[in-house]
Each structure stands twice: as C-alpha cells, then as structure tokens.
Amino acid sequence: MIIEFDNDGNIFHVVNDPAPEGLLQVMRDRNMQVIEVKPLKVFDENGEHIRTDRLDIDMLRHFVKEGAIQERADFGLPGELNLTAPTTFHLPIGTKMTLDGEIYDLEDGSITLEPEMAADYELVFQAPGHITHTMAVHVDEALAA
Amino acid sequence: MSNRVLLTPEFLKIARPGHDVVNGGNPALQFSTEWRHLKVHAKGMVAVASTSVNLQKQTIWFGKTFSSPPLVSIGLYEDGNTSPGNSYTALATMGGYYMRYANVGYVWIYQIFNDRIEVDTNMGHYFRYIIWDFAL
Numbered sequence: 001m002i003i004e005f006d007n008d009g010n011i012f013h014v015v016n017d018p019a020p021e022g023l024l025q026v027m028r029d030r031n032m033q034v035i036e037v038k039p040l041k042v043f044d045e046n047g048e049h050i051r052t053d054r055l056d057i058d059m060l061r062h063f064v065k066e067g068a069i070q071e072r073a074d075f076g077l078p079g080e081l082n083l084t085a086p087t088t089f090h091l092p093i094g095t096k097m098t099l100d101g102e103i104y105d106l107e108d109g110s111i112t113l114e115p116e117m118a119a120d121y122e123l124v125f126q127a128p129g130h131i132t133h134t135m136a137v138h139v140d141e142a143l144a145a
Numbered sequence: 146m147s148n149r150v151l152l153t154p155e156f157l158k159i160a161r162p163g164h165d166v167v168n169g170g171n172p173a174l175q176f177s178t179e180w181r182h183l184k185v186h187a188k189g190m191v192a193v194a195s196t197s198v199n200l201q202k203q204t205i206w207f208g209k210t211f212s213s214p215p216l217v218s219i220g221l222y223e224d225g226n227t228s229p230g231n232s233y234t235a236l237a238t239m240g241g242y243y244m245r246y247a248n249v250g251y252v253w254i255y256q257i258f259n260d261r262i263e264v265d266t267n268m269g270h271y272f273r274y275i276i277w278d279f280a281l
Contacts, residue, residue, distance in 0.1 A: 002189075013205070015189040023187065023208025030206070059192050 001037040001055065002027065008128045009063040017054060035067055063129060072131045080136045081113075088112040091125065098124040115139040186215065186278035192271050193264065200252065203264040207276055210260040216277040217257050221270055 002024055004013035015023065017039060027034045040053040055069065062069050075091060093109040099121065113123075121137040147165040151158045156178045160166035164173035171177075186207065193203055207215070251268035262274065 012192045012194070013189060013203075014191075015187060020187045020208035023206060026206050026208050059190075 001039075001057070002034055003037060003057065003064060003069065004032055004034050005064040006033065009065050010128075011057065011059045011062060011064060014057050014059070033064075035064060035069075037069060060131060065129065070129070072129055074131055075125055075127075075133045077125065077133050077135050079134070081138070083113055083115045083137050083139050084141075086112055086114045092127045092130065095125055095127040095130075098126070113137060115141070181279045183216075184278050186276040188273070188275045190271060190273045191264070192269075193266055194269050200254075200265045200267050203266075205262040205264070205274065207260050207262075211278075212259070214257040214259055215279075217255075217262060218275040218277070219255060220273045221253070222272065 001017045002013075002015040002019045003011055004015075004027065005011045019036075024034065024036055037055055037057075040055075041049055042051050042053060044050050057069070061072055063072055064070070075095075077089065077091075081087070089111050091106060091109045091111065093107070095106045095109050095111075097104045097106055097111060116139075118139050118141055121139070123135045123137060125133045125135070147160065147163065147169075148167050149160050149162075151160075151166040157176075158166050158174055158178075159176040160169055160173045161175040166173065186209075189205070191203060191205065194201070252266060253268065253270070254265040256263045256265075262276075264272075
C-alpha cells in the first residue's frame with residue numbers, strides 16, 4: 001500500500017495492495033510525499049505463517065507523522081451544543097475554526113462562544129493530527145446586552 | 146466426434162461443446178490463450194480538497210507507461226471516505242478521453258494519458274479508480 005500525504009500529514013491518496021512494481025520509486029523521483037505500508041505477516045510460536053494483517057486506512061482517522069501512520073486525536077468536543085451562557089473551549093494551538101465559510105485561526109487554541117444572536121450555527125474545527133469536528137450550536141435566546 | 150482441446154507450444158484453445166477447435170474458428174472457442182485478458186494494474190482512492198474558485202491538479206501515476214492510454218474506471222463520491230457516501234457516480238473512461246462535469250461553477254476534468262491520470266477540479270470530492278491492463 002502506498003500512502004501520499006501533504007505537508008500537514010493529511011492523507012489524500014491511497015494506492016491499494018498490490019501496488020504496481022516501480023510505482024513507489026516513480027512517485028519518489030517526482031518528490032511526492034509518500035510512504036509504503038506493507039502487510040504484516042503474523043506467525044505462531046512454531047514460525048508458521050498464520051495470517052496477514054492489512055491496515056485499513058481511513059483518510060479521516062489516520063494521518064502521517066514522522067514517516068508513520070498514526071491515529072488522529074479527538075478534540076473532545078460535543079456534536080451539539082445548546083448555548084445559553086458564554087462557554088470557553090481550550091483546543092490545540094493552531095486550531096482553525098470555520099463559521100459561515102469564514103476561517104478563523106485560534107492562535108492560542110481557546111475560543112469563547114457567546115449567545116449574542118438566536119440562531120443555529122455550524123462550527124467546524126480542524127487541527128493537524130486531529131479528526132475534523134463539526135459542532136452544531138443552537139442559541140434559543142440572545143443574552144441581554 | 147469433434148476435437149475439443151488443441152494444445153501447441155504457442156497456444157491452448159478449447160472449443161465449446163459440440164464444436165471443433167481445429168476447424169470451427171473463433172466462434173467455436175470457449176477459451177484461448179490468444180485472447181487478451183483484463184487484469185487490474187492498480188486501484189486506489191483520492192481525496193481532493195475544495196478550492197471553490199481555481200482549479201487544482203491531482204496526478205495519479207501508473208508506475209509504467211502503456212503503449213496507449215489504458216481503460217480507467219472512476220467512481221466519484223461527494224462525501225464519505227472508505228465507504229460510499231449518499232452521492233455516488235460511477236464513470237468509466239476509455240484512455241485518451243477526458244470528462245468534464247460542470248454544475249453551477251464546479252468542474253471536474255479527468256484526462257487519461259499513457260502513464261498517468263490528471264484530475265483538474267475546483268470541487269472537493271473523493272474518487273476511487275481502477276486502472277486496467279490488457280495483458281496476454
């Protein structure tokens with residue numbers, strides 16, 4: 001299996017096993033960021049091959065860090081939030097939040113949500129090494145000014 | 146009684162029941178090693194990020210150069226990753242052709258070359274591909 005990824009380790013191309021012979025070198029010759037993930041052969045105590053384990057790559061759950069496949073961390077945020085009072089979340093430094101198509105850099109990782117206008121909102125949080133998370137925020141009544 | 150099997154240093158041919166492998170010609174055959182067989186050269190999946198405006202290019206290399214653009218099957222998904230999303234389109238392209246899909250400003254262009262597929266698009270999507278190889 002050949003994995004191609006970007007500068008943040010996000011996987012965007014998976015070539016299934018068996019990958020064509022020579023393809024890995026072709027991609028490396030073109031300076032593409034790739035790693036090869038080989039099936040894992042499992043042997044018993046007598047040295048008998050009992051099975052071959054293949055990694056099931058999930059582009060959303062896995063990413064590449066230091067040349068290896070790793071599981072993304074979870075932000076630990078709820079999927080839905082009924083916002084009735086100012087609420088602060090502390091997220092990884094460098095987290096980006098998207099709201100209404102606008103991307104906000106949370107430089108120190110913290111964000112305080114305040115119920116200023118009654119509406120339904122959808123916030124998307126992204127950070128390297130983390131599973132992209134969508135949180136639906138519902139505001140029933142705005143806070144009095 | 147008809148001859149069913151013909152084996153030579155060059156080929157193996159088997160005729161269908163009731164047909165003669167020597168005199169029946171191709172219509173009589175059930176199997177021949179001279180027929181080209183389709184095998185999978187490579188398959189994979191690609192996630193293309195959305196740009197909304199400018200086209201971005203994604204290249205899938207074959208690892209070899211075919212004598213002519215190969216047959217490629219492409220399935221597009223609007224969402225989902227390793228399993229099909231609710232929106233699924235199955236497309237098959239003959240080598241050398243390119244497809245263009247334009248819907249409200251979104252464009253997907255797939256071009257098949259002898260040694261690669263080039264995808265130009267401005268809409269985030271996933272696609273699975275199978276590159277077929279006609280091999281003897």
